[in-house]
Structures are given as structure tokens and as C-alpha cells.
Amino acid sequence: MWTKGWDFTEDLFNFVGCKNMKKMAPGSMKQCLFLFMLCVSLLYFLGRFKRGFKNYTYHLSNTNFTILLWHWPFGQSLSLNGDVCWDLYKVPNCKLVDQRSFFPKADVVVFHNRELIQGSQKLPIELPRPPGQRWAWMSLESPAHNGNLQKFADVFNMTISYRRDADVTIPYGELLPKEAEDHVAQESPVNKRSLVCWVVTNYQDYHKRSQVYKKLNAIVPVNVYGRWANAPLSSTELLPRISPCYFYLAFENSVAQDYITEKLWQNGYQSGAVPVVLGPPISDYKAVAPNHSFIHVDQFTSVREMGEFLQQLAKNQTQYNEYFTWKQKWKVKIYNDWRERLCKICKHKNSLPQYKVYSDLEAWDKVNYSLV
Structure with missing residues (x-):
């Protein structure tokens, strides 16, 4: 009906029978203008209805799953x-x-x-x-x-x-790309007062994480919270207590393929402390976490070497801040429902x-x- 290159106005005038408006009587011209506006309105609402109906049918189709x-x-x-x-x-x-x-x-x-x-x-x-x-x-x-x-x-x-x-x-959590509006808000810097923090409930001497903690605590001070330390934290107290720490021990209670819990996603990333992880191999972490956003225990030949590295990194603000550059493009999504x-x-x-x-x-x- 309409030309491919389409002069929409001219084609619509022709459609309603108003091809030669200049030669029409005033009454006929008013009638043509009325029909023209009516067609424009109908086309507009028909387009909106079509889009809404398409979304509606998409939502209702195959609802039997x-x-x-x-x-x-x-x-x-x-x-x-x-x-x-x-x-x-x-x-x-x-x-x-x-x-x-x-x-x-x-x-x-x-x-x-x-x-x-x-x-x-x-x-x-x-x-x-x-x-x-x-x-x-x-x-x-x-x-x-x-x-x-x-x-x-x-x-x-x-x-x-x-x-x-x-x-x-x-997963317990994952990374999502930031939208444009996410880049507006800037995080306020937190005054770091403690080097290393750890929140633990289930403490067993035979766990590797307990052995690493003992050796690390002998080298650098570790602030311990949680039920085992008789310092339980509520959900509202957890992140504010970790935030003033340079590093957080995101130690899993088991080594298992892909077993990376809220200890990394929430306690580590959302608190603003650099997570020091102990769990599955570093390759599992790199598969889901940003590069240069965590420190893996397996990167060091000894706990002493790791402790000395943490001390040096905390003194170098430029290098320390590099562990947070991923936040410019990514945000953390926690799954708990x-x-x-x-x-x-x-x-x-x-x-x-x-x-x-x-x-x-x-x-x-x-x-x-x-x-x-």
C-alpha cells in the first residue's frame, strides 16, 4: 500500500481519499483532515497493542513447564x-x-x-x-x-x-557487568585499621585452614570473629566489622571442585577487604572471579612467605588498590533465595x-x- 521509500504523510492522505486537497471544498478538506488524524491515532495504538500483545503471548505461551x-x-x-x-x-x-x-x-x-x-x-x-x-x-x-x-x-x-x-x-555468587547507572556511585574509602580478619564458626584443629591460621597468626595479627572466637556477628554487623581490614581469610571448610561460597562473594568482595582464599585450586577461582582480585594460599611456598607478602602489600597503597580495579566494570550478585x-x-x-x-x-x- 505504501511506497518502500515512503513519504508516509502523502501515502496516508491518498489512502483516506484526500489526494487533491487543494481542489477540495472547505467542508471536504475538514473531513479529510479528520480521517487523516483518526488513521494516525489508530496506527499508533495498533503498534502499541501489537508490541504489548507480543510480550503477553510470549509470557503465556508454553506455561506448562x-x-x-x-x-x-x-x-x-x-x-x-x-x-x-x-x-x-x-x-x-x-x-x-x-x-x-x-x-x-x-x-x-x-x-x-x-x-x-x-x-x-x-x-x-x-x-x-x-x-x-x-x-x-x-x-x-x-x-x-x-x-x-x-x-x-x-x-x-x-x-x-x-x-x-x-x-x-x-552458584553462591557471580559477577555481573555494571550498567551505566552503576558507575555513578563511588564507594567511600574505608579507614583500614587491621591487617587480617577471619570469621569462623566451625573450627577443627585437623582442618588445613586451622593450621594455616595458626601459622599466619604467629607471623601477623589476625582478628578473629564468629562463634568459635566467642564474638558472633549478626548479618548487619558482619561487613562493617570486616571492612576496616586490609585482608579477609575466605577459607572454605572443604576442598571441592568449584566449591566457592559466600566467604568470597560476600565476606570478601562486598566488605571491601582483599580476600585471601583457601579452597579449590586457583584455576577454579580464576574461572569465576576477576583476575587480580584475590590472593590464593597456593601462590606461596610457605605461610611465612604469604604473611610477609600481606604486610608489604598493605604498606603499598598503589599496589593494594589494584586489587579493586575490577569493580569499575563488574558488580557482585549474591544468590540467597x-x-x-x-x-x-x-x-x-x-x-x-x-x-x-x-x-x-x-x-x-x-x-x-x-x-x-
């Missing part, structure tokens, strides 16, 4: 009213439920490992599993705390874990394994780990 959480982790339930995945996290076509009556219709049924191992929850093996339904094993614990998984052989079709090779990866983690399953629904069965979940879980 249902995730059933068989039991809440640690017994701490959250509201699932409304379209949770869309309303909170803008994940479309995802129905998250915890009513077991949805079992025959669920595409994925998620079981949290802790309750299964403790015996407070059981697998519904007596129920006939609908064709195509996947059972998902979920855990954010290290293998040292997952218990004996041999009894789950040939049960689960998918894994949900912090591991990068899990079918659905739900199980609903957000579960909604992430829908983002991977098209790539989930169709006929996969974990014949040896125990072997998959316990890959190269040890207590530290």
Missing part, C-alpha cells in the same frame, strides 16, 4: 503466590509450586539432599513417575557434608549444584538432558575433595 519443590531446604518455606518466577525474576513460562498434588503434572521434581540424608523426607518411589518427568538432586553443600549417596543410584535425572558441570548451576535458584531451571529447560540417569551419584559428587 512446572517445577515442583518436594520439600523446602532446611524447612524454611517462602511464598509462591502468583507467578513467582516472572514477578520476581522476569523468568517467563515457569510455574514454581510446592503442593505435592502437582506431582502428576510436574516437568521437574526437585529434592534437597540434606533432608533426604537425615531421613526427615523420603523419595516418593511408590508413585508412578509420569513419562518425561525429571527428578533433580539439589545441594549446595560440599561432598564432605552430603552424606552417603550410594542409595540414590539410578534415581535422579539431573543435578542442581554450585558445580559448573551440574545440569543447572546455582531458593526461589530464584529454582526459577533458573526454566532458563535451561531446552538444554536439560532428556534420558539421563545418574547411575553413580556418589562418584559424581565426590570429585577431588578433602577437608581443609
Whole structure:
């Protein structure tokens, strides 16, 4: 109807029958102008309706992908009213439920490992599993705390874990690129008063992290907080207490593939202290964390060498500040809501394994780990 190069106004005048307006009577000219404005208005609202309808149909199409959480982790339930995945996290076509009556219709049924191992929850093996339904094993614990998984052989079709090779990866934290508005706010410098800080609850002498702490504390002073030190910190006290420290000991309680917890993402990065990490190999940290943003214990031949390095680095403000240059482009995202983690399953629904069965979940879980 309209030309490709389109003089929109001329074409629209022709469309409403007003090609020769100069030769028209005043009454006919007013009628043409009215029709012209009416068409413009209709086209405008039709365009807006089309865009809105497209988004609406995209949101409602294929709404039958249902995730059933068989039991809440640690017994701490959250509201699932409304379209949770869309309303909170803008994940479309995802129905998250915890009513077991949805079992025959669920595409994925998620079981949290802790309750299964403790015996407070059981697998519904007596129920006939609908064709195509996947059972998902979920855990954010290290293998040292997952218990004996041999009894789950040939049960689960998918894994949900912090591991990068899990079918659905739900890390404790990750980096997101900063938006334009994120660059506006500048962090206020914090007056550093302490060299090294550590927050610890579970202290065991045989842990490698405890042995490293003892040796380091003999070289440089380490301020220790947490239940073990009879100095517990509330969630609101944690970061303000760590912020005045140059370095924070982000020591994991287990060495396991990709096992990098909030000790790095929250206690280290968000506090403004440089994290000194002890956990999986440095290659695992480099795969998810910014380059030159942390110090790994394995970088040194001895704890004494590391302690001397920390002392020297704290005295050189220019070199110390280089450990924070990553904040110019990146920000830290912390995951602590199980609903957000579960909604992430829908983002991977098209790539989930169709006929996969974990014949040896125990072997998959316990890959190269040890207590530290």
C-alpha cells in the first residue's frame, strides 16, 4: 500500500481519499483532515497493542513447564503466590509450586539432599513417575557434608549444584557487568585499621585452614570473629566489622571442585577487604572471579612467605588498590533465595538432558575433595 521509500504523510492522505486537497471544498478538506488524524491515532495504538500483545503471548505461551519443590531446604518455606518466577525474576513460562498434588503434572521434581540424608523426607518411589518427568538432586553443600549417596543410584535425572558441570548451576555468587547507572556511585574509602580478619564458626584443629591460621597468626595479627572466637556477628554487623581490614581469610571448610561460597562473594568482595582464599585450586577461582582480585594460599611456598607478602602489600597503597580495579566494570550478585535458584531451571529447560540417569551419584559428587 505504501511506497518502500515512503513519504508516509502523502501515502496516508491518498489512502483516506484526500489526494487533491487543494481542489477540495472547505467542508471536504475538514473531513479529510479528520480521517487523516483518526488513521494516525489508530496506527499508533495498533503498534502499541501489537508490541504489548507480543510480550503477553510470549509470557503465556508454553506455561506448562512446572517445577515442583518436594520439600523446602532446611524447612524454611517462602511464598509462591502468583507467578513467582516472572514477578520476581522476569523468568517467563515457569510455574514454581510446592503442593505435592502437582506431582502428576510436574516437568521437574526437585529434592534437597540434606533432608533426604537425615531421613526427615523420603523419595516418593511408590508413585508412578509420569513419562518425561525429571527428578533433580539439589545441594549446595560440599561432598564432605552430603552424606552417603550410594542409595540414590539410578534415581535422579539431573543435578542442581554450585558445580559448573551440574545440569543447572546455582552458584553462591557471580559477577555481573555494571550498567551505566552503576558507575555513578563511588564507594567511600574505608579507614583500614587491621591487617587480617577471619570469621569462623566451625573450627577443627585437623582442618588445613586451622593450621594455616595458626601459622599466619604467629607471623601477623589476625582478628578473629564468629562463634568459635566467642564474638558472633549478626548479618548487619558482619561487613562493617570486616571492612576496616586490609585482608579477609575466605577459607572454605572443604576442598571441592568449584566449591566457592559466600566467604568470597560476600565476606570478601562486598566488605571491601582483599580476600585471601583457601579452597579449590586457583584455576577454579580464576574461572569465576576477576583476575587480580584475590590472593590464593597456593601462590606461596610457605605461610611465612604469604604473611610477609600481606604486610608489604598493605604498606603499598598503589599496589593494594589494584586489587579493586575490577569493580569499575563488574558488580557482585549474591544468590540467597531458593526461589530464584529454582526459577533458573526454566532458563535451561531446552538444554536439560532428556534420558539421563545418574547411575553413580556418589562418584559424581565426590570429585577431588578433602577437608581443609
